[in-house]
Amino acid sequence: MNYPVWECYFTGGSLIVAAIAIIHVYIAHFAIGGSFFLVVTEYIGSRKQNKTLAKYVKSYTFFFMLLTMIFGSLTGVGMWFCISVVSPSATSTLLSNFVFAWAIEWIFFIGEITTLLLYWYYFDKIDQKQHIRIGIFYCIFSWLSLFTINGILSFMLTPGKWIITSSSWDGFFNPSMLPSLGFRTFFATMLAGLFGFVSAVFVTNSDIRLELINWCVKWTLLSLILSIPFLWWYLEVSSVQTEGTLTTLSPEISIAKCSLYLSIPMMLIVIIFIVINEGGRIQKIMAFTLLFIGIIYTGSFEWIRESSRRPYIISNYTYSNSILLTDVARLNTNGLLKTAKWVENRQISEHNVLEAGREIFRIQCLSCHTVGGPVNCILNHTKNFNLYGLDSQISGQGKLRGYMPEFFGTDSERMALSRFIIEKLHSKNPSPVTKLKTKKISTYPFDKTKDQYLLVGAAQYGICEVQEHELWAMDSPSNAIYAQLILRGKIPKIVSENVIVTYNIGRYSGEMLFSEELSAFYADQVQAILDSSFSICDPYPVTMITATDASSGYILAQSQFVMPASREIGCKHCHGGDWRYNNQNGISTSTAENILKTHDKISKTNFLQLTKNKGTVKCRSCHDENTTDLSEKHLNLSAAIHGFHAVYLSGKKMESQVCHTCHSTDYKGHTRSFRGVHCGTGLECTNCHGNISNLAIGLLKEELKQDKPSAKMLIKQIGENNSKGSDLVAPRKPWVNLPSCLNCHFDFKEPETDEHPVGKWIKSENSLFRRQADESGIMCISCHGSPHALYPSVNPYNENLDNISVLKYQGNTAPLGSAGNCEVCHTVDMTESIHHFSNQNTQ
């Protein structure tokens, strides 16, 4: 931000640094360990009067000198050059704090290479005692150079008290300095032993070879054994200092730890092979294998160190993208473009949005990501997202999986970045509006003067989303239908006896049972998606219900209503893939796999593999809201899904768009399921349910009652800034504690204000609108229609599709019996209403 960013798309900064670092780290450790190996070996040779050992040391020294002096020192310089251009800000911080430590290291290094040159050039030319004395100084200098550089390196992961005191001493003698020094020391000597094997196996004299191999075995094993306690200490200290990053969500660290631990026994096995196979052909191959395992051992350790430092380059001070922790608040308030120095587009307009996005990408992403490069390619990481999905991902980035920095900047800057990635890098276009075919409706006649019965019905859910895929199943409650048969008269009656009520949806039909509790006929577990050919194109199949006299079989009344069912669940917006059916709905296999993959990655499950052997993963088998087991620590499904996604979706300006991303309410989509009277008045999902943060926090609060750790973690990650008013949100159980009509319709009247109290939920399931009845036993949905499709509803396929029932009985789309239509049931006009009694008590 303070410095320009090298816009190197293919390699990014990280690849170049990593490429040089791998070589440098290996050779630098080898240089240090090798100094001890050479001098100790020479000393033992001199004590035993063994000229062979001395000769071996001499030949090894030459190879060693070339390797360390050319590649060791130059890759060190290379590293420095690279970090200077990739992370100038962090390099500057390190220099500003440790320039004299670095200078001291430089002095030691000068001492090291001078003594190495003397050691090599004066082999056999001076008294061996003096030669060994030079060698001892050579060892001391090389170790001291490790000592100093180790202080700076370990500082980057665990700056310790430096964060508070800014003292270079505190920074240098940081918490992981000693364990890191111990590990690196013995690791370095071990590495020299591994190289020793390689040079030893090429010795032609078998006695000498055996002697050398035995010496390398002792040396390497001792070093390896001594390195292990320091490794353990280092991992412990680092884990505490980085607040557990080492043990949390980063999958990279798990892999690195695994390879680190595996490489130890592998080394032992290969060493045994080398000893057993003395003189055999395989011995040389094994020696190189050993060297390779050594690289894995080093690489894994450095990988852990690098990964656990994320999202920082200097822990708790500078983020990986060189943004200082202290600048974050300023960036989020004023914006990145107005704060950063090396930026051309200070204001975002439609004209420059992509250029501004590019500048933001440069500053925030390019230090770690490549574009089309071999590692950490941004195109791979973002290929699944559409614009909104990516914007959401970036919004939640770094919160749940803390090894990436969060996005720093304003909402419009975040959108500019998303647009740059989607429109410029991926060349993706926004998805078009789905064209819908108008659906014809036909109503059955109703004669107010003659017809004795009135049959009314509705689906319990006006929005019913059905997820069904072979890989995983949410098993959400399926839709149910209710019907009430009313015998018309001055005082109408609800008929429950001697009648048979049946339903028919396309090819599917069945008899409805009468519920005394509801005073209604019902059929639950109605197969929402009847079959693929039926529902793909039609999220609003019409249900025909028929009441017949049980004894005569005479049809008393018939009615129709919509039983919504949609597969339009927008997982694909973030998880990739296409719609499964007709480019309109359904979760494709690609999307479903990605979801399992993500779950596996974050929750360390193995579902994707499991599905190959054992079939469908049932989400509710772990995330069950109906469980009575108080020790259950999994969140219920609603809390888990909303809680997790709220981390990414919270804080958006267009709050209802968040709902439309996942649910079938998208105005451009195939279902457009929010269509009732409230939609017509301009209300949005969030007016009743609250925004995603409040919705999720309500669910999580309920889970918090059982001390579920995920609930606590998610509430924290959703963040206070994104969840204004969340303290007022009452805990809620999914599908039970829902918004009450009375939150706005006080005393059943039209709301007097535009205020929408959020977070007050109905206490019990039986008080819900979909199950509630008035004093006379008439269910709310019988007169008002299904939730989210309340009369008068405007269905996207035909504006009167949801209103068929009321249109039939009263010729208009108002709620049944309203607007002076009392005679629909009562046969006469009534002067007062008794229907709006409610016990929708809220909590």
Added chain:
Amino acid sequence: MNFSSIIPTANSIPTSWEILQVLLLLTFIIHIIFVNILIGSGIIVSAYTVNSRKNTTLIAHQIGKTIPITMAFTINTGIAPLLLLQVAYGQFIFTSSVLMAVWWIFAVFLMVVSYCLIYVFSLKLKYKRSIKDRVILIATLMLTVIGFIISNNMTLMLSPKTWMDYFNISNGTLMNLTEPMLLPRYLHFICASIAVGGIFTAWLHKLNKLGNSKRINPSNTRQYLKWFIRATIIQFPIGILFLLSLNPEAREMLTGQDTYKTGLLIVGILSGLSSLILGCKGKLIQCTIACFTTVSLMTLLRDQVRKTYLSPFFNPHDLVVSNQYNLFVIFIIVAVLVVILLVYMLKIASRKKGETNQL
């Protein structure tokens, strides 16, 4: 956009500016002498190998043996001044390095390759002589390219106005080729390298390191000092060109406006002249001292030019000092101790020097 607004905010410095300056200049003088020896030796050796009719190939190979060590010390003595430069002028040098990142990293690649080639040339490896001769030529060319890249960076850091090109070329391939002083400055450096390289080879001869070279010129060192003399003669017009290519502020400062700096330039030129005369007379020790003095004075002058270039955007006394004097003292103590130890070890190593030492 005003280019001064993109200059990064400076970090704090560990000690007073003056201490940093002294350290920077001291370490740079040591480094630049090694650089000059390295490139000078490389050019002389390449010239000897190309012109093999004069039976100079053997001498070339004798000189070539020293190049790996020179290169090792060139690289390692370069670390300290670059560190100090990054601390003292971090906001400028980091920026220019990022702008020309590709070339900056390419320089590292060239260093690795040229170092390998130098070893191929200097060691007793079984290559054909013609291949080895080409190898040193290529290595020297690479070293001069590295010098050119560094000259670019050192001038680009002084030119924030040019930094604005970043908004057109942000892929790290910027060069400072439009800078008037770049070429004279670079040539000045190459000439200085040949001159110092000449003195170095003369010393090798004097210390009897060139073996059969006595066959060419058994009586004196003038043969080798010719490199120094010719390069120094050319250096004067190039120096004038360099002076003229400076921006008006710097040029006027060195031509009378600032007495101290003008005086420094005059003393530097006189010192250069005296080294030339001493070189012509074949007085190697005196010539070397004069040459060393000239290099030191020119280094001071170089620093003054840098300050003048940066003066519109940078006042060293605005920097926050973080008072790491205890670390500075430790550094000095360590440096002294290490020098003592190294001297001690050289003493150990030279005990049987008369009989076996071939260093």
